[in-house]
Amino acid sequence: MYRIGELATACEVTADTLRFYEKNGLFSPSSRSDKGYRLYTEEDARHLKFILRAKAMGFSLTEIRELLNIEASRSDWACADVKGMVEAKAAELQRKIDEMTRLRDSLQELADACCGGPESAIHCSILDTLETK
């Protein structure tokens, strides 16, 4: 059995984060000590690792709660449900990537047009563009 600080250290998060996840219904300890300390099992640790992996994959805590529901009763769901969630997330990321790529290109264009020298910015093409485009 791990206490909260041990599990937190082992998984490289803070104890506060674990309490936060608990308060938000993602993850609770299997038991408490007689004095009220949270006690986590290996099973709990795997559960937390699932959460952290999903988070690293870019899922929000709300989405992770859904994944946990599915995980908790797999037989109630179809593979298509799970695959759908993952593909929707990938598509969402793609949309963000596309938008950020456009922004980056605009910025690069702006930068490329600027002399970048030590001269005063009185005639700076970047500022001119932002002013009047």
Next chain:
Amino acid sequence: MYRIGELATACEVTADTLRFYEKNGLFSPSSRSDKGYRLYTEEDARHLKFILRAKAMGFSLTEIRELLNIEASRSDWACADVKGMVEAKAAELQRKIDEMTRLRDSLQELADACCGGPESAIHCSILDTLETK
């Protein structure tokens, strides 16, 4: 002279947003009516458009405040200062794009390995991977 609602509508933001920008030192009306209404000039409108363009380029309001400071006294700055800001922002965006691309690839890999069928998710490879990777 525009009143706040007129300028807001013209620039497709809300009056609340303009008051918010004012409270945060980005943008103030040139004058007030005798009853206290904000009155904006064409010059003010250009100023706001500068802000909105910079925002569309991905700059935060804090960064926009810096740009506005530079813009307000161009001769105190060098082109290199401005170009530096823009290039730093482009690089920051690139880092985020790279990270999101890695995430998207991981998700796509996860999805590709899943049958995606109507069968129960008991043996779903996605959930298995999240559990044990």
Next chain:
DNA sequence: ATAAACCTTGGAGTTAGGTCTAAGGTCAAA
């Protein structure tokens, strides 16, 4: 003249995901 549409202020609420504090209880080592 009066209703609708606009404006004012200060301040609270929102979202996401934590992070920190206060006031106190517990446990292990020296």
Next chain:
DNA sequence: TTTGACCTTAGACCTAACTCCAAGGTTTAT
């Protein structure tokens, strides 16, 4: 036995960029 590290709770605070609300004053249209 006392110090220090750990744990408990409730609840406040943080960032960013708004968004909404209440309570009131103004302007405009009919």
